[in-house]
Amino acid sequence: MSLLVSAAFAALLALPSFSEKIPITLDIVNAFGAPDGFNRSMVTANGTYPGPLITATKGDTLVVTVNNLLDDSSMRLSTSLDFDGLWVNTPDAFNEGSSFVTTCPIAPNASYTYTVPLVDNQTGTFWYHSQLSVQYVDGLRGALIVYDPDDPLKDLYDVDDENTIWQVGDWWHNSTLPMLAGYVATGIVPVSDSGTFNGVGRYNGGPEVPFFVVNVVQGTRYRFRIINTSARNVFTMSIDSHNMTIIETDGTATSPMTVNSIDMLAGQRHSVVVEANQPVANYWINAPYVGGSPARNLNQNATLSRAILRYAGAPEEDPSSPMSLGPADEDLNALVEANLRPLVAAPAPEADINVTLNLVVTAGKAQWNVNNVSYLAPEVPTLLKILDGANSTDDFNVTENTFVFPPNKIVQVIFPPSEDDEEHPFHLHGNNFWLIKSNSSEELNTENPIKRDVAGVGSTGTIMRFSTANPGPWFFHCHIFWHLQAGLATVMASGLDETRKEVHPTQAWNDLCPAYEALPPELQ
The missing domain is CATH 2.60.40.420 (Cupredoxins -  blue copper proteins)
Structure with a gap:
C-alpha cells in the first residue's frame, strides 16, 4: 500500500459533529512513504503520516474503532492506541490504551473499539499514538483536538481549524x-x-x-x-x-x-x-x-x-x-x-503523601531505573490484576514498579536534581498534575501553578502533585520512548477497592489478552 497524503480525508474527519458520539475508524496498516524523501515501510493509521486528524467538541464521546491490518514483519504486528493527555475517569480505565497497564495489545487481523468520554469539560490540544513498545516511531501518531465553543480566550484569535495544527x-x-x-x-x-x-x-x-x-x-x-x-x-x-x-x-x-x-x-x-x-x-x-x-x-x-x-x-x-x-x-x-500561569488562578492543594523518584541509568546498558527498579511490562496487565484482587504493592512484581495510594489524596512527586545531561519528559496518563517546581527554575509555586501532563525532569529537580480522586492504574513514564522501553517508568495506582467497584470491562476487552497471549512471538 502507498502512503496517502490525504488532506481531504483528514479534513473530513475534522468536520464538526453535532452528535454526542464521534465515530472514528482507524485502519492500522503498513504503507510505504517518504516523509523526508527516503522511502520506507511504515506503520500508519489509514495510510497517512501523521495519521488522520481527530476532532471533537467539549463533552463529546470518542468511539474509535481500530482495525489491526499490519502485515510487515520487519516491525511489530500487534498494536495499541493511547490518547495522549485525555483524562480518563475510573469506569473507562479499561479503554485507556496503555499496553500491559490498562489493556493488552490488539492482535493482527483483530479489531477493538475504544470508547472515551471527554470528561470534566476538558478541551485543548492532544494527540494519539501507539503505546506498544516503540511502535509509534514507525509512524503511528496523529493529532486530536477538542474544541471549546465557549473558549474564554477566543477573542484573541480569528482562525482555529484543521489548517492551524502543527x-x-x-x-x-x-x-x-x-x-x-x-x-x-x-x-x-x-x-x-x-x-x-x-x-x-x-x-x-x-x-x-x-x-x-x-x-x-x-x-x-x-x-x-x-x-x-x-x-x-x-x-x-x-x-x-x-x-x-x-x-x-x-x-x-x-x-x-x-x-x-x-x-x-x-x-x-x-x-x-x-x-x-x-x-x-x-x-x-x-x-x-x-x-x-x-x-x-x-x-x-x-x-x-x-x-x-x-x-x-x-x-x-x-x-x-x-x-x-x-x-x-x-x-x-x-x-x-516556570513562568507559565493558568488562566484561572488557583492554588495547588496541600500534599498528603510525598514520593521521591530517583532516576539512574546503568552505564553501558539500555537500562534505566526509578528508585533502583527498571520497569518491565508484566504479562498480565496491572488493571486485570487489580480486578482480580490485588490490594497492595506486594501483589505486583517488583519490576512493575507500581505505587499504591489510597483514594482522594494529593500525592507530591519529587524528582531530585539529576547529573544526567538529558531532560526527561515525564508524562502522567489519564490525569494531569500541578507543576510545583519546573526544571527550568529554582522557584516553588503553590499559589497558581500551571497544570499539565508532561514536564521535564533533569538537572535542577522537578516537583509535581496529582490527585488520586480518580482511582485506577495510571502509567507515569518518560516520553522518550527508548528510555521507557529501557525501564524509565512507573505505575501510579490508587483506590484499588474503588477501581474494582467502578470498572466493568466489556467482553471485547476481556478477549484481548487471551488473543494476544496465544500469538507466537513474531506476531506480537
Missing part, C-alpha cells in the same frame, strides 16, 4: 526492531535521521522535499496548535519576525504570555496566537531539534527542520532570509516554563 516529530529511516536491538546491545539511544513538520522533512544529502507551507492572510490572528509527537527529540519553535502568545499548555488554558521561542519536549503541546502583522512575504518557521549527537547519524541536520509561513500574495518560493535556528541571543525572549 505536528513536529523525529523521523528514522530504519524500522524499530533493528534499532531497538541495537539500543539493547549498546545502550546508545538511536539518533533520528530528520525532523518532520506536518509529515514533511529533509536530511543531509537527501532530496529537496518541498517544505510544508502554512498559509496566512495579512491582518489575521491565528491559533496555531503545536504538538511535539517525538519519541526523543526536543524541538525549539520560532517564526522569523513574529512573536507567539501562548494561550494553552497541554490542555490547560494559559494566562497569555508572549515569547519568540518555545522549547517543546516529547509529548508536550502549546497553543500560540500569531498575528500576521508583517509585510506580505515568506517567513521561516524554525523547528530545529536536539536528541543525541549528530555525529552518530550523519543524515541529521536540524537546520533543515522547518516550514514556511506564506502570506497571501507572496510568491510561491522559499524565504529569502537565511535558515537560522531561531532568534539571535540578543533578541531572544524564550519561554521559561
Whole structure:
C-alpha cells in the first residue's frame, strides 16, 4: 500500500459533529512513504503520516474503532492506541490504551473499539499514538483536538481549524526492531535521521522535499496548535519576525504570555496566537531539534527542520532570509516554563503523601531505573490484576514498579536534581498534575501553578502533585520512548477497592489478552 497524503480525508474527519458520539475508524496498516524523501515501510493509521486528524467538541464521546491490518514483519504486528493527555475517569480505565497497564495489545487481523468520554469539560490540544513498545516511531501518531465553543480566550484569535495544527516529530529511516536491538546491545539511544513538520522533512544529502507551507492572510490572528509527537527529540519553535502568545499548555488554558521561542519536549503541546502583522512575504518557521549527537547519524541536520509561513500574495518560493535556528541571543525572549500561569488562578492543594523518584541509568546498558527498579511490562496487565484482587504493592512484581495510594489524596512527586545531561519528559496518563517546581527554575509555586501532563525532569529537580480522586492504574513514564522501553517508568495506582467497584470491562476487552497471549512471538 502507498502512503496517502490525504488532506481531504483528514479534513473530513475534522468536520464538526453535532452528535454526542464521534465515530472514528482507524485502519492500522503498513504503507510505504517518504516523509523526508527516503522511502520506507511504515506503520500508519489509514495510510497517512501523521495519521488522520481527530476532532471533537467539549463533552463529546470518542468511539474509535481500530482495525489491526499490519502485515510487515520487519516491525511489530500487534498494536495499541493511547490518547495522549485525555483524562480518563475510573469506569473507562479499561479503554485507556496503555499496553500491559490498562489493556493488552490488539492482535493482527483483530479489531477493538475504544470508547472515551471527554470528561470534566476538558478541551485543548492532544494527540494519539501507539503505546506498544516503540511502535509509534514507525509512524503511528496523529493529532486530536477538542474544541471549546465557549473558549474564554477566543477573542484573541480569528482562525482555529484543521489548517492551524502543527505536528513536529523525529523521523528514522530504519524500522524499530533493528534499532531497538541495537539500543539493547549498546545502550546508545538511536539518533533520528530528520525532523518532520506536518509529515514533511529533509536530511543531509537527501532530496529537496518541498517544505510544508502554512498559509496566512495579512491582518489575521491565528491559533496555531503545536504538538511535539517525538519519541526523543526536543524541538525549539520560532517564526522569523513574529512573536507567539501562548494561550494553552497541554490542555490547560494559559494566562497569555508572549515569547519568540518555545522549547517543546516529547509529548508536550502549546497553543500560540500569531498575528500576521508583517509585510506580505515568506517567513521561516524554525523547528530545529536536539536528541543525541549528530555525529552518530550523519543524515541529521536540524537546520533543515522547518516550514514556511506564506502570506497571501507572496510568491510561491522559499524565504529569502537565511535558515537560522531561531532568534539571535540578543533578541531572544524564550519561554521559561516556570513562568507559565493558568488562566484561572488557583492554588495547588496541600500534599498528603510525598514520593521521591530517583532516576539512574546503568552505564553501558539500555537500562534505566526509578528508585533502583527498571520497569518491565508484566504479562498480565496491572488493571486485570487489580480486578482480580490485588490490594497492595506486594501483589505486583517488583519490576512493575507500581505505587499504591489510597483514594482522594494529593500525592507530591519529587524528582531530585539529576547529573544526567538529558531532560526527561515525564508524562502522567489519564490525569494531569500541578507543576510545583519546573526544571527550568529554582522557584516553588503553590499559589497558581500551571497544570499539565508532561514536564521535564533533569538537572535542577522537578516537583509535581496529582490527585488520586480518580482511582485506577495510571502509567507515569518518560516520553522518550527508548528510555521507557529501557525501564524509565512507573505505575501510579490508587483506590484499588474503588477501581474494582467502578470498572466493568466489556467482553471485547476481556478477549484481548487471551488473543494476544496465544500469538507466537513474531506476531506480537
